[in-house]
Amino acid sequence: MSFQMYVPTRILFGQGQLDNLRNQQMPGKKALIVISDGKSSKTNGSLSKTQEQLKQAGVEWTVFDRIMANPLKSTVMDGAACARENNCDFIVALGGGSVMDASKAIAAMATNDGDLWDYIFGGTGKGKPLTNEPLPIIAITTTAGTGSEVDQYGVISNKETHEKIGFGGSDSLFPKIAIVDPELMKTVPPKFTALQGFDALFHSVECYISTAANLMSDMYALTAIENIGRYLARAVKDGSDREAREHVAFANTLSGVVMTISVCTSEHSLEHAMSAYHQDLPHGAGLIMISKAYFTHFIETRACDERFVRMAQVLGVEDAAEPLDFITALVKLQEECGVADLKMSDYGIRPDEFMTMAQNARATMGGLFTVDRVPLSDEDCAAIFEKSYR
Structure with missing residues (x-):
């Protein structure tokens, strides 16, 4: 019967909740908006709506649009480098489970040295603890599949070693804000x-x-x-x-x-x-x-x-x-x-x-x-x- 529960994410749930993003306390001044390598967020308007909300909140942004299904370690490392090069101080994960999972790993590697697999427990991972706090995350889910908008884990694949392993567990990887707006999901095939x-x-x-x-x-x-x-x-x-x-x-x-x-x-x-x-x-x-x-x-x-x-x-x-x-x-x-x-x-x-x-x-x-x-x-x-x- 015993359990422990800690879910610190502020959840904004319901139709049209993306419009309330601008009213939330932003965790930084410049966001790395992480999206998939497809066209959906650009064609269905969710990217432009998110950018407009950030603009009204006084936040600048850079877009990283390379996340594939079953996100790869190599892509995570590229995303982390992009965050550092553009002086981004928080992440906005806009997409489905792959985007949110990758964003957690990007947030961690933007502030920590080495390779993602240094911090993976299991397989060929080295199992090191994170030294520095990851960048804060806002998760805006455009699909209903993984629930990654409210947990502290992500799943990443290592193509070279044929490993797909969960990453995370640190309380600091919980998104600060999760927007679950079913209006963003209506165009999912x-x-x-x-x-x-x-x-x-x-x-x-x-x-x-x-x-x-x-x-x-x-x-x-x-x-x-x-x-x-x-x-x-x-x-x-x-x-x-x-x-x-x-x-x-x-x-x-x-x-x-x-x-x-x-x-x-x-x-x-x-x-x-x-x-x-x-x-x-x-x-x-x-x-x-x-x-x-x-x-x-x-x-x-x-x-x-x-x-x-x-x-x-x-x-x-x-x-x-x-x-x-x-x-x-x-x-x-x-x-x-x-x-x-x-x-x-x-x-x-x-x-x-x-x-x-x-x-x-x-x-x-x-x-x-x-x-x-x-x-x-x-x-x-x-x-x-x-x-x-x-």
């Missing part, structure tokens, strides 16, 4: 709405079945799962459905908070290994691909029957009485969102990689395996990949 929504779902599902779950995390997790179950398919079918967008965004923010109170399980470790070797694999897609086999494994081992039944109930199977009802509800939602038929082979994943990815998952993100209710061996992990493959 249906496919990415679905992939991002399932990422948020699995954050809460994993934290709910984790051995680190507690009274407080359960409250956040179940509410998030319920909101995803009721509204994600609607948001996928009609991106302009404001009610659906708002509830999915709410679930996403809750799923970010729940990760600060509980801990995700090894499903995330397994997916990180998949996209560490296959850079173009969206994180949410990888999670969806392995989810049925992964959670079925824990149901078959009778890890926590009552928790799977409860999740099935809040996902919409009100009369659920068996743990496998959760799998039924999960697959139904995937079908409704058009993502039930994703294939590993479409992203170049091969069966001969299964054991390599299983071992990589444990070597890089082994900490998440420690909160599984039933221990997973490398052979178990490879079998989950095999059962998920098509």
Whole structure:
């Protein structure tokens, strides 16, 4: 029942909240606005709106527009150099999970010497503590997927070593302000709405079945799962459905908070290994691909029957009485969102990689395996990949 909770981020949630940025206390005088390497923030108006808000707040800015999906260490180091060269004293992360994750690493490396991997715990990281305080961060999320706007972690890939590892944990990496404005999410395409929504779902599902779950995390997790179950398919079918967008965004923010109170399980470790070797694999897609086999494994081992039944109930199977009802509800939602038929082979994943990815998952993100209710061996992990493959 015990827990510790500290989420110091000021959250501005709701339609039109970006317009309130200018009224907040700015953590500096010049911002590095970090955006993706795509066109969305420039074409949907979120970048220009953010710049106008900063202008009204008396803040100057420089734009760094090179963040890709599954952000790379090399790009983080370039972003940190850009912040230093332009004398930026805080970061504005404008985008989805990749942008917010990369921004935390950029904020840290803008004020600390060496290489990002010097400060990574796990894999080939050197595990050094940060010497200097990172630059302050304002997070403006334009997607509903990772909840990174309200936590102190980011996930970064090292292309040279095929490692994708969580970075952070320091209280100083919590964003100072998070703006969650569903109006900024209405142009996200249906496919990415679905992939991002399932990422948020699995954050809460994993934290709910984790051995680190507690009274407080359960409250956040179940509410998030319920909101995803009721509204994600609607948001996928009609991106302009404001009610659906708002509830999915709410679930996403809750799923970010729940990760600060509980801990995700090894499903995330397994997916990180998949996209560490296959850079173009969206994180949410990888999670969806392995989810049925992964959670079925824990149901078959009778890890926590009552928790799977409860999740099935809040996902919409009100009369659920068996743990496998959760799998039924999960697959139904995937079908409704058009993502039930994703294939590993479409992203170049091969069966001969299964054991390599299983071992990589444990070597890089082994900490998440420690909160599984039933221990997973490398052979178990490879079998989950095999059962998920098509």
